[in-house]
Amino acid sequence: MARAVALPGRGTRPSAKAESKATAGLERYRATPAGTDAGAKKASSGVVGTTKVTHPERIIDSSTGLTKIDLVRYYESIANWMVPHLKGRACSLLRGPSGIDGQLFFQKHLDRLRIPGIKALDPALFPGHEALLEVPSAAAIAAAAQMNVIEFHTWNSQVRNIDKPDRIVFDLDPGEGVSWQRVQEGAALTRSLLQQLGLEAWLKTSGGKGLHIIVPIAQPVPLLLSALGPRLLRLAGEVADGTLLWMTGPKTVANHVAPRINKAAADVGRDAPQIVAALPIAVTNDVEAAKQDAAKTLEIYGGLPSYRAMLDAEGAAGPGDVAPEVRR
Numbered sequence: 001m002a003r004a005v006a007l008p009g010r011g012t013r014p015s016a017k018a019e020s021k022a023t024a025g026l027e028r029y030r031a032t033p034a035g036t037d038a039g040a041k042k043a044s045s046g047v048v049g050t051t052k053v054t055h056p057e058r059i060i061d062s063s064t065g066l067t068k069i070d071l072v073r074y075y076e077s078i079a080n081w082m083v084p085h086l087k088g089r090a091c092s093l094l095r096g097p098s099g100i101d102g103q104l105f106f107q108k109h110l111d112r113l114r115i116p117g118i119k120a121l122d123p124a125l126f127p128g129h130e131a132l133l134e135v136p137s138a139a140a141i142a143a144a145a146q147m148n149v150i151e152f153h154t155w156n157s158q159v160r161n162i163d164k165p166d167r168i169v170f171d172l173d174p175g176e177g178v179s180w181q182r183v184q185e186g187a188a189l190t191r192s193l194l195q196q197l198g199l200e201a202w203l204k205t206s207g208g209k210g211l212h213i214i215v216p217i218a219q220p221v222p223l224l225l226s227a228l229g230p231r232l233l234r235l236a237g238e239v240a241d242g243t244l245l246w247m248t249g250p251k252t253v254a255n256h257v258a259p260r261i262n263k264a265a266a267d268v269g270r271d272a273p274q275i276v277a278a279l280p281i282a283v284t285n286d287v288e289a290a291k292q293d294a295a296k297t298l299e300i301y302g303g304l305p306s307y308r309a310m311l312d313a314e315g316a317a318g319p320g321d322v323a324p325e326v327r328r
Contacts, residue, residue, distance in 0.1 A: 048072045051142040060099035060150075068148070075145040079138035086141070088158045090121060090132040093144060094151035104150070108132065116143040125162050134159065165221050170201075170213040187211045224276055228306045230260055237264025242274030247301060249314035249322045253277065256313060295320025 046056045048069065056069035075082075093107045107113070109130035110120050117140030120131040135141055135152060144152070156165040170190055174183050187203060190213050194201045204212040222241035227233045228248070236243045243261055245253070253275060262272050280298065284290040298319035301307040307319075316322045 048076050048146075049142055050139065051076070051146050053146050058099070060096065060148075062099070062101055068146075071150070072142060072145040076138070076142045079141040082141055082152070083136070083138055086135045086152060086154060088136070088160065089134065089154040090125070090159065090162070091135050091155070092153040093133065093135075093149045094153065095148050096150045097148045100150065106153070113147070115147050116140070118144060121159060125159065166217050168215040168217060170215070171210065172213065173210040183210055187213060222274065224274065227261070228257070228310065233257060233260040234264040237261040237270070237273055238268050240273065242276060245275065245277045247279060247298065247307065247319060247322070248277055248310050249316070251315075252310045252313045256310075291320045 046053045046069070051072060053069050053072050056067065056072075058068045060066055060068055060071055094104060095107055096102060096104045110118070110133060111130070117135075117137050119134040119136055119140075121134055123129070123131045126132055135144060141152075155162070156167050156169060157163065158166060172183055172186050172190065174180075191201045191203075194213075194215060199215050202214045202216075204214055224242050224244040225232060225236040225240040226246070227236045227243045228245070233243065237260070243257065245257065248257065257275060261275065265271065265273050280294065282290045282294065295318050302311060302318040311318065311322065314322050
């Protein structure tokens, strides 16, 4: 899933997903009676609540005709529901001064821009960087919208415990041609699987085209280091909770990974760490076709030195050769 990353104060074009989110909720708002009533006032009034809106008539989405004041009114109308999800968390702001058809960029620090109500957090929370932002109130949300903020992206940890996430987000994003009914079925299936694991989940309709499933975390999340080489495996054994492997076969785990990481942990008096193996899975009634697809899709790994060494240890020519077959 593509995501945009921006350095502080610099613009980076977000993904198509981010752009789709930018006006989806706003279009739904304008389709409601409440949205229509607000829209009837149009841009003749440049004030929303206590927020003065500059250039209220500016078109921010040429495909729908939505204006800047529509955006501010929308966020002002739902601000009280948003605040509990924003308050106490660092937040990155997706801004579009020229609308969603222009340059979009993430702002993670105040820099020289001051938005009323937005709080600069303690710089010690993120050493080596400028202070992170918090949007703690309805007034701050409206003021941010006035400054062309289209989306609010919060951290999954709270400020009071910044290094320990307190929730996991499963972001269900439909591909081209996937119906809304399938998205709903996917959300229901995901919730069912989570419940089988003893995890409660809640639905948020904060996705542009998809759905977000939120799982609160009561315990600290284990730190797993992606490690294959001897040095990183030693580091994982000495300081992390274990290693997270990708497409690594059983011979490699038994003869290369486990001995090194377990010895590193034992040398510093730690218990044997976790070894988590992540693998691509396909449910199919045509095994050979699935293996061929896997070989083609994952071909790049066969040319990377670290993965090439792991494949050689398995006696495999390519990624498709290490795909096991499980029949039921």
